[in-house]
Amino acid sequence: MKRTLYKKLKIKLISITLVVSIGPLVLLGAAIYYQFNKIYKAQIEDQILHLAKSESNALDVFLKERTSILAMIVETQSFEMLSKQQNLSHLFKAVNRRTEGLGLVDLGIIDQHGQQLAYAGPYSLYGLNYFEQPWFDEVMRRGTYISDVYMGFRQVPHFIIAVKGESGSSNWILRATIDSEIFNRLVRSAQVGGTGDAYIINQEGFFQTSPRFDGAVLSRSNINTQRFGEGTTVVEQKDSKGGTRFIGGSWLKGDDWMLVVSQAGREKSGWMGGARNTAILIIVIGGVAILLAIVLISHTLFRHLERSDREIGELSAQMIQQDKLAALGKMATGIAHEINNPLAVIGEKAGWMADLLADEEFQNSQNYMEFATSIEKIEEHVDRAKKITHSMLGFARRMEPRLDDVEINTVLDRTIEMLNNHARINNIEIRKRYSDQLPVIASDESQLQQVFMNLINNAVDAIGNDGIIEVTTKRKDQWLIIGISDDGPGIPRSVQKRVFDPFYTTKPNGKGTGLGLSISYRIIEKMGGNIRLESEEGQGTAFLVYLPVVLPEKK
Amino acid sequence: MNTFRILVVDDEIDFQETIVNRLKKRNLHAIGVASGEDAIQALEDELYDVVLLDIKMPGGMDGIETLREIKRIQPLVEVLLLTGHASVETSIEGMKQGAFDYLIKPVKFDDLLNKMAQAFQKKAAHDSKIRDAKIQELIRYPSRVFGQEEEDGKDF
Numbered sequence: 001m002k003r004t005l006y007k008k009l010k011i012k013l014i015s016i017t018l019v020v021s022i023g024p025l026v027l028l029g030a031a032i033y034y035q036f037n038k039i040y041k042a043q044i045e046d047q048i049l050h051l052a053k054s055e056s057n058a059l060d061v062f063l064k065e066r067t068s069i070l071a072m073i074v075e076t077q078s079f080e081m082l083s084k085q086q087n088l089s090h091l092f093k094a095v096n097r098r099t100e101g102l103g104l105v106d107l108g109i110i111d112q113h114g115q116q117l118a119y120a121g122p123y124s125l126y127g128l129n130y131f132e133q134p135w136f137d138e139v140m141r142r143g144t145y146i147s148d149v150y151m152g153f154r155q156v157p158h159f160i161i162a163v164k165g166e167s168g169s170s171n172w173i174l175r176a177t178i179d180s181e182i183f184n185r186l187v188r189s190a191q192v193g194g195t196g197d198a199y200i201i202n203q204e205g206f207f208q209t210s211p212r213f214d215g216a217v218l219s220r221s222n223i224n225t226q227r228f229g230e231g232t233t234v235v236e237q238k239d240s241k242g243g244t245r246f247i248g249g250s251w252l253k254g255d256d257w258m259l260v261v262s263q264a265g266r267e268k269s270g271w272m273g274g275a276r277n278t279a280i281l282i283i284v285i286g287g288v289a290i291l292l293a294i295v296l297i298s299h300t301l302f303r304h305l306e307r308s309d310r311e312i313g314e315l316s317a318q319m320i321q322q323d324k325l326a327a328l329g330k331m332a333t334g335i336a337h338e339i340n341n342p343l344a345v346i347g348e349k350a351g352w353m354a355d356l357l358a359d360e361e362f363q364n365s366q367n368y369m370e371f372a373t374s375i376e377k378i379e380e381h382v383d384r385a386k387k388i389t390h391s392m393l394g395f396a397r398r399m400e401p402r403l404d405d406v407e408i409n410t411v412l413d414r415t416i417e418m419l420n421n422h423a424r425i426n427n428i429e430i431r432k433r434y435s436d437q438l439p440v441i442a443s444d445e446s447q448l449q450q451v452f453m454n455l456i457n458n459a460v461d462a463i464g465n466d467g468i469i470e471v472t473t474k475r476k477d478q479w480l481i482i483g484i485s486d487d488g489p490g491i492p493r494s495v496q497k498r499v500f501d502p503f504y505t506t507k508p509n510g511k512g513t514g515l516g517l518s519i520s521y522r523i524i525e526k527m528g529g530n531i532r533l534e535s536e537e538g539q540g541t542a543f544l545v546y547l548p549v550v551l552p553e554k555k
Numbered sequence: 556m557n558t559f560r561i562l563v564v565d566d567e568i569d570f571q572e573t574i575v576n577r578l579k580k581r582n583l584h585a586i587g588v589a590s591g592e593d594a595i596q597a598l599e600d601e602l603y604d605v606v607l608l609d610i611k612m613p614g615g616m617d618g619i620e621t622l623r624e625i626k627r628i629q630p631l632v633e634v635l636l637l638t639g640h641a642s643v644e645t646s647i648e649g650m651k652q653g654a655f656d657y658l659i660k661p662v663k664f665d666d667l668l669n670k671m672a673q674a675f676q677k678k679a680a681h682d683s684k685i686r687d688a689k690i691q692e693l694i695r696y697p698s699r700v701f702g703q704e705e706e707d708g709k710d711f
């Protein structure tokens with residue numbers, strides 16, 4: 001009952017202190033974490049923006065370079081010259097020879113009706129008509145055209161660049177196929193770190209170059225180009241695994257394509273992540289330390305509390321016992337007084353009868369002896385009753401102890417001497433084990449003697465015949481301890497509390513009053529001491545008298 | 556007649572009467588009364604050597620009050636307190652008020668007689684001292700003592 005109360009209280013205390021002390025710490029941690037994340041995000045966004053910008057510039061230059069080579073050809077060569085197959089092949093070889101890494105796969109000349117007039121390259125595309133192709137119109141209208149990437153006959157991704165030429169009133173087209181692998185390589189250089197990716201998609205979100213993760217060229221990406229603003233912007237997007245990716249998009253090729261540079265949010269970069277981790281570590285260690293301290297402190301606190309509670313409990317039990325003894329004492333006094341008066345009358349009446357019996361007229365009576373012995377018996381029993389009532393009164397009287405100079409060992413010696421004969425008859429040996437270091441104390445010798453007498457008498461009675469009584473003295477700090485132990489039958493645990501009660505006796509009628517121990521207890525208590533009982537059934541009994549060391553005043 | 560005079564004061568009539576009878580049987584002059592008031596009355600009427608006084612009496616004057624009054628009327632009388640309840644306080648109070656001693660009921664009659672004998676002895680010693688003093692005084696100032704002599708005279 002009390003234990004669970006304590007447990008509840010303890011849990012409450014621990015949780016309140018925990019909340020109060022760890023709460024602010026957690027808040028601080030959260031604030032630091034949030035700040036770090038913000039800075040980190042700003043930093044990573046900045047990084048991506050920068051990367052996307054510079055990379056898209058490079059790509060723009062790449063495309064422009066190729067477009068302008070074609071434009072140069074268109075501007076400097078005549079349609080008539082180029083539309084000759086032989087001349088075109090010658091040009092194709094020359095360009096490929098002079099410009100390394102241009103990625104030029106083939107060249108074709110197309111007239112205004114879409115007819116391919118000349119073709120230089122690995123395929124036999126001569127004579128094809130492109131009029132129906134959607135890009136044909138676009139070139140005619142805008143002057144240049146760069147296609148999306150597609151799989152050609154060779155099953156390698158490539159794209160075309162077409163440039164319109166004008167000769168007189170008729171227009172024509174120079175068309176070139178570019179191997180996009182060379183272009184892939186360029187994009188790939190922006191795939192930084194462990195999670196960084198870079199690729200190009202068209203407006204509909206189809207990959208124009210192969211991404212590093214999740215996808216292949218010409219498949220659909222999970223990027224919605226609508227989310228990006230003009231020029232170069234960075235957005236945050238959740239990936240399939242629940243992490244965030246920072247994605248930078250930069251428009252290319254007149255907003256047809258988009259260069260995408262992305263990086264996972266989790267990737268720690270340099271000192272920033274380190275500092276954040278250190279902060280978190282410090283907070284966690286602090287939290288654990290606080291937790292341990294709180295648990296430890298409340299644990300010891302409650303141990304103390306429980307102990308003092310127990311002590312209070314024991315104390316009040318002791319007080320109840322003392323109150324009980326006091327109340328019984330008062331009652332005993334009352335009873336003794338009420339009985340004494342009639343006893344006195346009985347005694348005196350018997351005495352009066354005895355007086356009268358001495359008169360001559362009775363001397364010759366037949367029953368004279370009977371009367372005489374009866375009167376004697378009455379007087380004897382009045383005397384016995386008187387002894388009881390007088391010790392009851394003595395019990396209540398609690399005379400103020402007189403202060404003599406007392407040597408405990410000597411008092412014990414005198415007491416034992418008085419009882420030794422009686423003990424020896426019953427074959428009981430009284431052994432002494434005294435300390436010779438005991439101080440002379442200020443106490444009441446006759447009262448002490450009364451106590452020792454009763455304790456030793458009890459031991460003799462308990463043993464009955466054949467046994468040993470050991471009387472010991474020793475000093476412990478401010479106490480003299482007098483032990484009287486016997487090897488008698490012991491006192492059952494259940495009655496150990498009651499032996500100090502007045503009138504508790506197990507002795508046959510007329511042999512014991514049951515007042516000995518309660519009077520002894522009173523006397524010793526009055527002296528500031530205590531009597532303790534240690535007994536084991538079948539083993540024996542020890543009464544320990546604790547007397548405070550009160551030194552006599554110097555005279 | 557030069558015998559000792561005893562006044563027994565106890566509200567327990569059976570006890571008081573029996574004690575008186577037993578004392579009379581031993582040729583002592585004893586008179587019994589049952590209350591403090593009666594005791595005062597008796598002492599105002601006659602001189603006594605010893606008063607046997609029960610300390611605890613219900614109603615009226617209690618033992619200690621009676622004792623104080625007795626000592627006021629006859630300062631020389633010896634009072635033996637008799638009680639069923641020997642508390643230190645009342646005993647000490649009794650001794651302070653000039654009681655000779657106290658006995659706890661029930662008392663052995665022989666003990667009672669012993670204590671009384673002691674009280675008589677003290678009283679007698681006292682009386683003879685006073686008598687000597689009075690004789691001295693009488694020799695020196697016969698006129699001053701004479702009046703009193705007449706009142707107390709019959710015992711001496």
Ligand SMILES: Nc1ncnc2c1ncn2[C@@H]1O[C@H](COP(=O)(O)OP(=O)(O)OP(=O)(O)O)[C@@H](O)[C@H]1O
Nearest residue numbers: 458459462499505506507512513514515516517541
């Ligand atoms: N040394 C002992 N061994 C066993 N029982 C004991 C011992 N001392 C006391 N007791 C038990 O405690 C009871 C009470 O003891 P206490 O001295 O108060 O009264 P008593 O000895 O019976 O009577 P009285 O003291 O008037 O002769 C005894 O009757 C006995 O049962």
Ligand SMILES: [Mg+2]
Nearest residue numbers: 454458516517
């Ligand atoms: Mg005993």
Ligand SMILES: [Mg+2]
Nearest residue numbers: 566609611612
């Ligand atoms: Mg009375």
